[in-house]
Amino acid sequence: MSLKFAPYTPDFGRLEKTLRAGKAERAPLLELGVDESIMAQFIGRPITGLQDKIDFFRLAGYDYIKLQPLINMNPGAAVPEGGLRQSAASELDRARTWGSEGTGAITNWEQFERFQFAVVEEQQFRLFEEATRLLPPDMKVIGQYGDIFTFTWEFMGFETFSFALVENPELVAAVFDRIGSTIYGLFERMAQYEVVGALFYSDDIAYYSGLMISPATLRTYLFPWMKKIGDLCRQRHIPMIYHSDGKLWDMMEELIGLGVNALHPIEPKAMDIREVKARYGERLGLIGSVDVDLLARGTPEEIRAVVKGLIEDVGRSGGYCVGSGNSVPNYIPVANYRAMVEAAWEFGKL
Numbered sequence: 001m002s003l004k005f006a007p008y009t010p011d012f013g014r015l016e017k018t019l020r021a022g023k024a025e026r027a028p029l030l031e032l033g034v035d036e037s038i039m040a041q042f043i044g045r046p047i048t049g050l051q052d053k054i055d056f057f058r059l060a061g062y063d064y065i066k067l068q069p070l071i072n073m074n075p076g077a078a079v080p081e082g083g084l085r086q087s088a089a090s091e092l093d094r095a096r097t098w099g100s101e102g103t104g105a106i107t108n109w110e111q112f113e114r115f116q117f118a119v120v121e122e123q124q125f126r127l128f129e130e131a132t133r134l135l136p137p138d139m140k141v142i143g144q145y146g147d148i149f150t151f152t153w154e155f156m157g158f159e160t161f162s163f164a165l166v167e168n169p170e171l172v173a174a175v176f177d178r179i180g181s182t183i184y185g186l187f188e189r190m191a192q193y194e195v196v197g198a199l200f201y202s203d204d205i206a207y208y209s210g211l212m213i214s215p216a217t218l219r220t221y222l223f224p225w226m227k228k229i230g231d232l233c234r235q236r237h238i239p240m241i242y243h244s245d246g247k248l249w250d251m252m253e254e255l256i257g258l259g260v261n262a263l264h265p266i267e268p269k270a271m272d273i274r275e276v277k278a279r280y281g282e283r284l285g286l287i288g289s290v291d292v293d294l295l296a297r298g299t300p301e302e303i304r305a306v307v308k309g310l311i312e313d314v315g316r317s318g319g320y321c322v323g324s325g326n327s328v329p330n331y332i333p334v335a336n337y338r339a340m341v342e343a344a345w346e347f348g349k350l
Contacts, residue, residue, distance in 0.1 A: 003044050004338075006061030006345055012140040012197050015063040015321070019198060019239040019262040019285040023318025027311050027348040029062050029341060030287050030321035032144070032202060032243055032264060035330040038337055050130050058139065060341055064197065066142045067131060069124040069186045073151055073179075104157030106175060115155070117178050120185040125193075132195045140197030143190035146243070148180045149203050149222045155179075165217060173221065180225040191232045198239045200264075201229050206246025208270035215250060223258055230259020241287070245326060246270045256283055264288050265325050277314045286314060288323040290340055295324055295332045300339035307343035316350060 014024040036047045039056040047053060057065045106112050131141050152175050153161040164172050190196055203222070205212055226242070233240040239261040247270040248255070248263075255263070265288030266273040273289040280286075290306055307322055314320045322344040328337055 003042070004342070005059040006341075008061065008345070010058055010061075010063040010136070010138045012063045012138065016197060016239060018319060018321055019241065021261070021281065021283060021285045021319040023350060026350055027315040027344060028321045029060070029323060029344050030064075030241075030264070031062075031066075031323045031328055032200075033066070033327040034337075035328060035332075037330045038328055038332060038334055041334040042338070050127060051134055054131075054134055054136075054139070058136070061345055063138075064140055064142045065131065065135065066144050066200065067127050068143070068145050069120075069190065070127065071118050071120070071124045071145075071182075071186065073118050073147070073182075102157050102159050104153075104155050104160060106155045106171075107157070107160050109171060112171060112174060118182055120182060120189065124186075125189055128190065128193050128195065132193065135195055141193065141195050142198045142200050142241070143187070143193070143196045144200035144202065145183055145186050145190075146200075146202035148176065148183050148225050149205060149218075151179045151183075152176050152221075162213075165213075176221040176225075180222075184225055184228055187229050187232055191236050191238075196236075196238070198241055199229060199233050200241040200243065201226060202243035202264075204246065205244050205251070206248055206270070208246055208267060210247050211250060212246075215254075218251070219254070223254065226258045226260075233259055233261075239285070252276075252280055252284075256280070261285055262287055262321070265323065265327075268325050273310070274313055277320070281314075281317070281319055285319045285321065287321040289314075289325050290323065291325045292327070292329075292332075295328070295336050295340065298336065300335055303336055303339040304343040307340055308347045311344070311347045315348070318350065322348065 014026065015028045017024045018028050039047050039053065043056050043059055054065050106115055128141065135141065156164065156175060161172065187199055190199060205218060230240050240259050241262045241264055242255060242260040243264040245267045249271065262285030266276055266286055268289050268291045273286060276286060289310060294303060294306060310322065
């Protein structure tokens with residue numbers, strides 16, 4: 001049986017308009033990550049290099065390809081040869097591990113001084129150089145990285161981090177600043193590439209029930225770095241996308257103020273995307289909200305119905321990109337992934 005591919009050509013302008021809460025001629029597709037095994041099944045061949053990934057994104061109906069710098073932020077976690085499975089949010093096929101809940105590698109000043117923090121190097125951007133040569137003119141790169149907050153608490157351990165907010169805030173600030181300066185340096189370098197059409201910062205700050213830490217802590221340590229990334233986007237006249245799972249109602253106005261143009265993934269059990277659209281849809285592009293559990297265990301018919309409903313209720317006036325409620329890991333049946341993207345092809349014309 002021949003494989004089925006998107007019945008339209010890419011158009012990054014369509015995606016950019018949608019990310020800025022505008023209405024294009026169709027609702028675009030956008031994901032934080034798609035596992036390479038899903039990509040390979042979709043296009044009918046292994047993913048062996050960047051050209052294969054470009055072909056997947058193009059054939060699946062995406063207007064972009066997402067790339068990250070090839071940097072190893074985690075001590076002892078090597079970047080795979082070829083660099084196509086790197087990521088804080090990952091390309092989703094790395095070994096899954098729990099974050100450090102108790103004590104991490106940095107609990108005092110001596111450990112901070114000894115810690116081998118990653119540094120920004122030119123070789124980390126070779127995929128961006130390659131994309132400049134290979135990418136068709138109707139597509140652009142979305143440059144993505146993140147996790148200033150997440151790396152901070154993982155390196156310290158969440159309990160240690162929490163106690164240190166009260167007992168040793170200077171150490172918390174030092175770790176945030178060291179990680180923040182590195183990750184901002186990645187975004188600063190990505191923004192220099194003409195082929196980059198948007199920047200995507202990812203960093204979970206909430207559970208489905210509420211924020212992980214206080215708004216005051218976010219304002220003190222994380223948001224200044226996010227604002228710097230937002231300023232980069234404004235200077236380049238490109239959209240800023242932000243990913244966080246969870247319930248973000250308390251932070252929505254501030255996120256917009258930081259320069260966020262589009263929010264991903266509107267986790268269904270945390271926030272009703274229809275309510276988000278009603279309250280913020282004129283100022284914020286919305287991405288995702290097709291529940292990952294539904295993609296994993298639902299039927300193609302159920303998935304098609306959900307996508308159709310999201311396009312009708314959220315996307316008909318523009319400002320909505322079809323996508324999962326997080327990402328597309330390797331345990332999603334490819335038939336279910338196909339049901340989501342094919343429904344976007346079929347019902348997405350606005």
